[in-house]
Amino acid sequence: MTAVGIDAIEIWTGKLRLDLPNTFAPAMGEDPEKYTKGLGLESSSFPDVYEDIVTMGANAAKRLMDRKGLTPDDIGRIDVATESAFDNSKPVSTYIAGCLEQVYDGDFHHANKGERKFACLAGTQSIDDAYNWIKAGRNRGLGALVIATDTALYERGDPGEATQGAGAVAMLITENPSIVELSTEQGYGSADETDFLKPNQQFPSVDGKRSVQVYLARMREALEDYESVSGDTHPDDFEYIPFHTPFPGMVRKAAVLGYRHMTRDTDVEEELAEEIGMQPREEAYDTREDYEEAIRAYMDELKETDHYREWYGRTIEPTLEISRNVGNWYTGSVHIARLAALRDALESGHDLTGKRLLVGSYGSGAQAEIHAETVVEGWEEHVENIEVDDQLARRYDISYDEYELVHDVHNHEKETDVDRFSPPESEFVFTGWGRMNERR
Ligand code: CAA
Secondary structure, X not given: OOOEEEEEEEEEEOOEEEEHHHHHHHHHOOOHHHHHHHHOOOEEEEOOOOOOXXXXXXXXXXXXXXXXXXXXXXXXXXXXXXXXXXXOOOOHHHHHHHHHHOOOOOOOOOOEEEEEOEOEOHHHHHHHHHHHHHHOXXXXXXXXXXXXXXXXXXXXXXXXXXXOEEEEEEEEEEEOOOOEEEEEEEEEEEOOOOOEEOOOOOOOEEOHHHHHHHHHHHHHHHHHHHHHHHOOOOHHHOOEOOEOOOOHHHHHHHHHHHHHHHXXXXXXXXXXXXXXXXXXXXXXXXXXXXXXHHHHHHHHHHOOOHHHHHHHHHHOHHHHOOHHHHEOOHHHHHHHHHHHHHHHHHHOOOOOOOOEEEEEEEXXXXXXXXXXXXXXXXXXXXXXXXXXXXXXXXXEEOOHHHHHHHHHHHOXXXXXOOOOOOOOOOOEEOOOOOOOOEEO
């Protein structure tokens, strides 16, 4: 069977940086440790005043096409995943194709274009669509460009303001991929939920605390569903487990839940239960509430064991490295977690060839998807050329007053000079509604 998976990845970060513990927390009268220790965030990326989901997506895609030496003729499909779309008719992929056609010979007239929406899950769903298209033999030997692009901004004063971010991830999905091969098995956890909505409004309406619980419930269901097709999982089956990361503290909660699930009824659980002094078995409790309370107590103890800490430090913590510096990229978030994992392996000389990742994607509304990927030979060469550090370092640090201005500009309440913060450098820029984005 032909292998299908991710052949190339590039990112584009919003070009402004908001320092959360040192700039945002003092302005909000909050303890900086809420950010660094509680949420696990250092800074978030913000879109400059001339950036939006189209320019960030097009800039990431151009970077990918240039590195791979591609032209429009090599691409048969462009799917954009976003929850920040501004057009209810025309997909964002057409705007991005329009940008790219300004700089390449040829055009994307032959390419199937679309837009996927299921909150942050849509990036993974777009990869699934591309996978199915290739597996069905409809791709005529061409690759699919998947672009996950979002500006995750919340209303000022909303608790979500702590977890903002902006950026795009472009990925090329092909036969015989150079980075990871996708497996056929997937698991889902899906339910109609109303904790996070954006019905024809600029900023989301969020019940933040509930959104955390919904994330965990759907992720657990997805893991169970995944195991129903893959067989039982064990924490050591996977070298890294990249999760959707709205903020690293969320993943800390998901990781312990996943670990507890994967170790149930195993020797690991037995040993841990002995160490911790309890073993939550449903039949031992009179009510469901008592049982759930016991599981919570068990997981609190579990987090502190050497066994768990070692596993968490090896498979989860490295996936958070980019996120903690850029915040939430919604549809791109789980894909920067995967990228962070691959970069960690590269930096530590850990050969991942033939090894597996378990990827936990999630979208509010709500649905989680779990699937496995296998890293393919030669992955190192393709990961080491992805530009991440320089981009993050080049961001312009905004003060709190500048943050307020930028936020208002993106909310169409104010305007400011394009060159005010980080002047464009040979990139696509937003030049006004109804006009083609230009490259400057
Ligand atoms: N030192 C150390 N830790 C501290 C601290 C301090 N001084 N102050 C607070 N903390 C800890 C808190 O204990 C808490 O940790 P736990 O959850 O582990 O208890 C954490 O820091 C956050 O503190 P609060 O709960 O007080 O923060 P908050 O009330 O401002 O809300 C939030 C946090 C609900 C996540 C909010 O930022 C929010 O609504 N975010 C947007 C929604 C979101 O991201 N939901 C995630 C699931 S939905 C999803 O994943 C889809 C998506 O992308 C949006």
